[in-house]
Every structure is written in C-alpha cells, then in structure tokens.
Amino acid sequence: MKAKASKELADWLAQPCDAASTAVGTVRSDLPVLVVGAGPAGLAGMAALRQAGVPFAGVEGHAHLGGIWDQSNPVSSVYEGLRTVTSRFTTHLDKPMPGDLPNYPEHSQVHAYLTEFADSEKLTPHIRFSTHFETASKTDSGAWLATFNSPDRTETRQQEYRAIVVATGSHNRRHRVFPELLRKQALAAGIPAIHSSEYRDPSRYAGKRVLVIGVGNSGSDIAEKISGTAQRMLLAIRTSPWIIPQTVGGIPCDHLGAQSRGVPDWIGLTYFHAMRRMAIGSFRSLGLTRPRYRLNDRLPISDRGVVRAIREGSVIPRSQVTDLEGGVARFADSSHSPEPVDAVIFATGFARKYPMLPELDAAGARLDDALLFCIFHRREPGLAFLTETVGLRSCWPIFVEQARAIAGYFLAEQRGSPQVQAFDRRRGLATPNFKGKLFCLADDYHLDYEIYVRALRGLTEWMKG
16 A cells, blocks of 8 residues: 655755755765664664665674663663563564564563564674774775774774664663662661662562562553552552553554554544543542643553552552662652662663764754654764654664665665755755644654654655656
8 A cells, every 4th residue: 555645855955045055965985884783673774775785784792782772782672571662563673573473572482573574684604793893083084994892802903884773772771860869878787778770570670678669661660560569569650641542442552553644643542541530530530640741741650460460459650759869769749758778779761872963962953853764864974873762652663664764875875866865955954844733742752653653754756766
C-alpha cells in the first residue's frame, strides 16, 4: 500500500533556500561508511547501507553485538526479569519477531533476535568488535580519519572512512544521570546508592528498607520487582504520571494503536480513557494525584505490575525526595513522614551524548539546532546520527526508516544525483514539526511516529530523483 504523502516534507521542500551550499559532500567514495555501534540502531544502519549497495564497516566497543541488550556488555542496563516496554509487534527491525515469543519478550530473547537479524543480513563479518571509537577529524583529502582504542586503552589505531554514522544509543551506564546532592547525602550516610542502570536483581535488597527515586518505566518496574523481598519499598514520585495498561482486551496497547490508524483522535482517546480507568483505577485509589496535563502531552508509563503492588501495599508511593541527610528520606509533601532507608536506587534517567556532536551536550540545547530531520548534521554531509526518538510504540522501526534515509543520501551521492546538492542547500532550514498533537510538554526527541515515518519515507524517495 502506498504511504500517504507527507505534507510536512512537501512544505519543507517548498521553502526557499540558499543558492550555494556551504556543505561539502563526501568526496572519498572509494572508502566505506563507518557505522559506530552494533545495537539495534547500528544494525539497522548497516543493513540499510548493505541493501542500498553502499560500502560500509561497523565498529563495536563490546566483544559481541546487541548493545545494551547483551547483558555481558559492561555498559548494559539490562536486569533480571527485564522485558521490553513495547510489544514484539512494534519492536523489530522490519523483520517480525518470532510469533512464539511472548507479547513482551525477555531481554535474552531480544538479544537472540538481534543476533539472528545480523546473521540474516550478513552484517557480522563487517563489524570490528572490542574496538572503541574515540573521535574523528577531516583530512585534506576530504576523508574522515577515525581514532580507535582497544578496551583497555593500550592500543590505538586510525583509519580513513568516507563518512560516519553514529549509533551509540543513550540508555547505557556511561550516560546515567544522578541528582548529585541526594547521591552525596546517601553515600555520606553509608547507604548504598546506585543508578537504575546498575541494578541487576532483587536479592541484595532482601529485608531492607529501599527507596527508588523516579517513576518512569524502569523505576516503577524495579520497585515492583524488589517489593517481593524488601522489608519496605518506597517509590518517590516528583510528578504524577499517566499510567496505562500494557494490554487492552489481551492486545498490547502499542499494537492496538497501530491497528487503530484512521480512527478520529477523540474517539480513540475516549475509548482508551475508559479502558485505562477499568484496568488501572483512579489515581486517588493508588494514593496518587491526577496528572496536571493531558494523556500523551508527555510519554505515559506502562504498568508492568506496579499498580498491583501499590494496591497490595508492597510498593508505597511517596512525593519528591528533598534530602537524604543521615540516611533519612524527607519528602516534599509534609503529610509523608521522614523515613530511614537502607538502600537507594536512582531511576533518574540518562543524558543524551553523541560523539562528534558536542553542541547537544549544552544545557537547553535543541535537537533541531544540531540535526536536520533528527539525523543529518547541519554542516557536515559526512556525519549522520541514528537518534533514539520517543513515541507511542518502539523506536526500532524508526531506526530502520532513519537508516534508509541516510543510505539514500549516500547512494544518491555515489550516483551523482542532483538531489544531493538540492538537499545540502537545505541543511540550514528548520526541521518540520513531527510532534503533531502529541508530546507538547516533552522535548524534541518525542515525536508522532506516523508523521515522522511519512516524512522519512518521502525524503528517501525524493533522494532517488
């Protein structure tokens, strides 16, 4: 079925642009494109380049592929009992997950899928493992000279590439974020305090008073898992979120949403609110306040057992933690009495850091100021990024669409297509709005995937001329 035309792309292409481009295209077509990272994004990037006939090479810091889904990877945030937040119906790289898997596969099953994908796409021979990408710079010939290190940093080597596609992800230990004051207070009190990316299993918390700070998908899931062994399990919530069921009528919510395309928004939301209330109940019954924003203004969290645990009293919701002096948690809501704790887990998220893109490290930096269509570098045609966006279903198929757009650009350049120069002249234009009616209170990475996919597919076709 032909995809619906993208108004956003058409409007973007219709804008006036500079007659002369300041961007200089990749000029060393005799060299391969380097893909940094062999997780889901990197594998999608390599597959798209291979399918387009663009020479490539992959590099991965770990000894095996899979990124964070390989639990043996030192930067992995995978823990015992972890299942995907999104269903197998939307979590795939354009090749469906096996039908005999559960709706929400375990991390080992996800890793097996990625391994099979790499084998079927004949990607593994192209990947250099146990090799850390450090940085890269342009040479006088127009090539990118990349610098690599061995895992123990004792061996350094350099190699030239035509271009670089960065697919390093964001949910790994290197990018974890702590509220530093609370962490220092906990450690000063002798309380073990870790980030959720360091959590592995509940056994070390048996019989303890545990505080999880943060109620995102990881924080709520970890709190529920620990509650079965902990003496007391506190879950600190800064802002009350929307909580949605994983399934409605036995159908995963993200799959149901994909099947409901074309249904007017107000009908879909009315039905879903009714189903959500039947499955989750009122916020008051859970000891929570109703969110101060509409559903889908921010990403809701998926109930993977925390609602039952709250109802049973094994997970106790508390307001935002104000301090941990002396190992005692104090809360913003004065009705919540201070409580001594024995361990703290900070489920406080990750910073987005991309090699070769330091401008995004600045506080308040906007994604669109650095990247066009969330993937193309504004000034360097030889740099592209498989950016982990956020939507109402898995981002894996989005990696596939991003990768095809990137491969389409490099293929068009190989063929000497005039579309390349036309695109480069537009690198300074603002990216179209891909949010639609979703995520008005969330950052630039939160997108309406229907709008974004239509635009990326249209762009890939446009590149063909």
